[in-house]
Amino acid sequence: MAKVTELGYMGLSISDADAWKSYATSCLGMELLESEVADTFYLRMDYWHHRIELRVGSEDDLAYLGWRVAGAAELSAMAVKLSEAGIAYKVGSSAEAKERRVLGLIKTRDPAGVPTEIFYGPQVDGHLPLYPGRRMHSGFVTDDMGMGHALVASDDPIASYKFYELLGLSGSIEYHLKTPDGVAKPIFMHCNNRQHSIAFGVPSQKLLNHFMIEYRSLDDLGMAHDIIRTKKIDVALNLGKHANDQALTFYSATPSGWLMELGWGGVVASSQQQYHENDVFGHQIEASGMGLDVEL
Numbered sequence: 001m002a003k004v005t006e007l008g009y010m011g012l013s014i015s016d017a018d019a020w021k022s023y024a025t026s027c028l029g030m031e032l033l034e035s036e037v038a039d040t041f042y043l044r045m046d047y048w049h050h051r052i053e054l055r056v057g058s059e060d061d062l063a064y065l066g067w068r069v070a071g072a073a074e075l076s077a078m079a080v081k082l083s084e085a086g087i088a089y090k091v092g093s094s095a096e097a098k099e100r101r102v103l104g105l106i107k108t109r110d111p112a113g114v115p116t117e118i119f120y121g122p123q124v125d126g127h128l129p130l131y132p133g134r135r136m137h138s139g140f141v142t143d144d145m146g147m148g149h150a151l152v153a154s155d156d157p158i159a160s161y162k163f164y165e166l167l168g169l170s171g172s173i174e175y176h177l178k179t180p181d182g183v184a185k186p187i188f189m190h191c192n193n194r195q196h197s198i199a200f201g202v203p204s205q206k207l208l209n210h211f212m213i214e215y216r217s218l219d220d221l222g223m224a225h226d227i228i229r230t231k232k233i234d235v236a237l238n239l240g241k242h243a244n245d246q247a248l249t250f251y252s253a254t255p256s257g258w259l260m261e262l263g264w265g266g267v268v269a270s271s272q273q274q275y276h277e278n279d280v281f282g283h284q285i286e287a288s289g290m291g292l293d294v295e296l
Contacts, residue, residue, distance in 0.1 A: 003168020004067035005145030005285065007197040008122060009100070010211070011053045011063035011115075012256065017041065019255035020054055025133025027227050028262070029220065031243070032133060037099075038201035045140040046130055047215070049101040049123040051147045052275060060256035062208035064107075064115035065131060065150060065198075067167060068122065072104060075120050075157075078167070079106055085166055092117070111159035114152050114207050118167070136223075138185035138216035141266070145194035151209040154200035157187055164189050164198055172273040174244045176294040179203065188244060193268040195245035203293065209291050214266055219263040221248065229253050236290040240282020249283075253294060259292060 042050035103121030171189030249263030
C-alpha cells in the first residue's frame, strides 16, 4: 500500500532574504546554496541538494511541504488513492520536478489549504558533504526520519487527520493544553521513527505555526541557544523537555514571524497512544502573541 515515508522538503515565502540568509547560517548552522533563479535560494541540512527552498514574496509563510514516497509506482498508487477519496491533485510537470530536484511529484492541498506535494527520487549529492554556516560539533537528524516536523494550521482537525491518514501517517491527540481560548487538543502524526512529522490543532495565524529541526549533538543545540540569546531574538517558549517526544527544545522567532523549534534527543515513535497535560520541565512562555501561548 502506498504511503509517505518522510517529510522530505519544504518551501517558504519570505520578505527579507538577507535576514533569512544570516539567520539560517549563523543561528541554525544550515548551509546556504544560491540558485540561478532570481530571488530564490536553498538551505542544506545533509547530502540532499536541499531541504528548504526560499523565495522572496509577500506572504512570509509556508509555500509547500514535500512528502516522499519510495518510487514511481508508489507515486502512481498515491494518485489513485487521492482520486478515489475525491481529493483534487495535479501531476507536476517535468519543469516543476527539475525545480524541486526530484524525479516526479504530484501537488494537492490538505483540508486547511496547506500546499502539499508528494514526490519520489530526490537529488542526493553524496560528493558534497554538508558545509555548515557556522561551526558545528555534528549535524542534523535527518536520514530516514526526514527533515523535522511542522505544526500547521487546521480549521477541522478531524478532516486534517483523515487526510494525513490517507497519506499513510498515524497518530493521535497527545496533549490537552491550556490556551487563552480554552483547552487545545493537538494531534501528532508520524510516518517513520521520528516521533511526529506533522501536527495540528493549535490556533495558528499562519499556515505554519512552527517548524522543528533536531541536532545530533546537544552541544550544537546549546550553541544555537547561546547565539539566539546573544542576538536578542525573541524566545516564545524557553528551554524545556517535551513529554511526548522527550526532546530538549526551545522556540524562537524566525525573520518571517513564525517560530523555529530547535531541539535534541527526541525518542522514536511509539506503537501505542497516550496523552499529556504538561511537559517534563521548562517551556515557559517568554514572548507572548507569537502563536504558541500554551501552558506546557
